[in-house]
Amino acid sequence: MDRGGKKVFIPVADACYFEARADFCNAVCAEGTYLINESISSLERRLGSEGFIRVHRSYLVNLEDVHNVEIGSTGLMELRLDRVSSTVPCPAVALPRLKHTWGLRRRSACCRLPSQVWHGRAVGIMGGIE
Secondary structure, eight states: EEEEEEEEEHHHHHHHHEEEEEEEEEEEEETTTEEEEEEEHHHHHGGGGGGGGEETTTTTEEGGGGGEEETTTTTEEEEESSSSSSSEOOGGHHHHHHHHHHHHHOOSSSSEEOGGTTTOOOOOOOOOOO
16 A cells, blocks of 8 residues: 555454555545555455455445444435444445445444444455455
């Protein structure tokens, strides 16, 4: 990743989410945002096995960071994340896939994720993004 003209390597687990920007992506981490010279589709293929899921055409989210799903001020569903203050839009069509991933069967659109779903789950910290 580029940060101020320098190449930076960060562990995959440090990324909260990726946001598509044309042919590039922003990697949003607790420490800041990094520009990646890779498409969101390419990142989705590489990071699907690392705990990332595509929840929107422009967003790839680290499931370890999802705190809850809620209705935002616009009336649309959003994912609230733990390490960053931003939210990620979540269209209704993505919710069944998320619920399946989390093992939830609730019909409600908004839910607080059970802590037992995430605690103790290891994500590939050895993998990284360059």
